[in-house]
Amino acid sequence: MGFSERLAQAMKLAGFTQGRLAKEVGMAQSSVNKLLKDANGSRKTVEIASVLGVRPEWLSTGEGEMNSINNEGTSSPNHLKVSQSGIYRVDVLDVKASAGPGALVTSDFIETIRAIEYTSEQARALFGNRPATNVKVITVNGDSMDGTISPGDQIFVDTGVTQFDGDGVYIFVFGKTLHVKRLQMQRDRLAVISDNPIYEKWYVEAGDEDRFYVMAKVLLRQTIDYKRFA
Structure with missing residues (x-):
């Protein structure tokens, strides 16, 4: 799995569109689109990882766990919460x-x-x-x-x-x-x-x-x- 595939996976799990990620990271939506097309990395990997709630090492290289684990043993990003209202x-x-x-x-x-x-x-x-x-x-x-x-x-x-x-x-x-x-x-x-x-x-x-x-x-x-x- 390459950088672009890991980025797409993280965005999907966090519920982020290209426009939303671009806005929160401070880059053009077209730049996010390019990162999703066979990119090897980004100079904003740390910022992107922080916004999506994944480890920058995983996003950059694929090594280690995808998510950090908080004290309660659950993934930390709020973006992953699913509504229980149906x-x-x-x-x-x-x-x-x-x-x-x-x-x-x-x-x-x-x-x-x-x-x-x-x-x-x-x-x-x-x-x-x-x-x-x-x-x-x-x-x-x-x-x-x-x-x-x-x-x-x-x-x-x-x-x-x-x-x-x-x-x-x-x-x-x-x-x-x-x-x-x-x-x-x-x-x-x-x-x-x-x-x-x-x-x-x-x-x-x-x-x-x-x-x-x-x-x-x-x-x-x-x-x-x-x-x-x-």
Whole structure:
């Protein structure tokens, strides 16, 4: 297991998204994204380990125990505590992904504006065994995914997916713009596909690695229809 895999494991157990870790450590979210892609280490290993509640030696080299043990014999970080209420809370984020030309990314940090609560049974039916910390809701702008996702729809995304892991609809940053598009591997190139046929397909080329970051994979769409009577 390399540094990137250990970092991903620690983030998942602590319930940290890339944005939250970046904010607490004081680095750009894109830098955290890079650390999760075959990195050998980071000059902020000690700070990252402290925030995630793991031993810096383990994060850096993989040696020894992952967590420090407190006097009661339990892992010390508060992030690992699990709610006993049986409520599965999904954060609704104050960000809009563009199903069109792309929405300008103006901040490394995304604020939570409210949350949706589900029972554990509802959550399991909707999201499987994904932890609530990985599931977020965002709103879609633009019509390039019309037919699959309409303008104004809310989508549930899995922020635990930070790399292309098979054909599907993803949230990703390309350059300085945030998109929701279908990604499909075609031979040795990643095709970016709009389900609305009036938009042309384009490709993520081999030299675009530093401009392309997967932020999440789309799980579900929620459409709210209003019918006016007066």
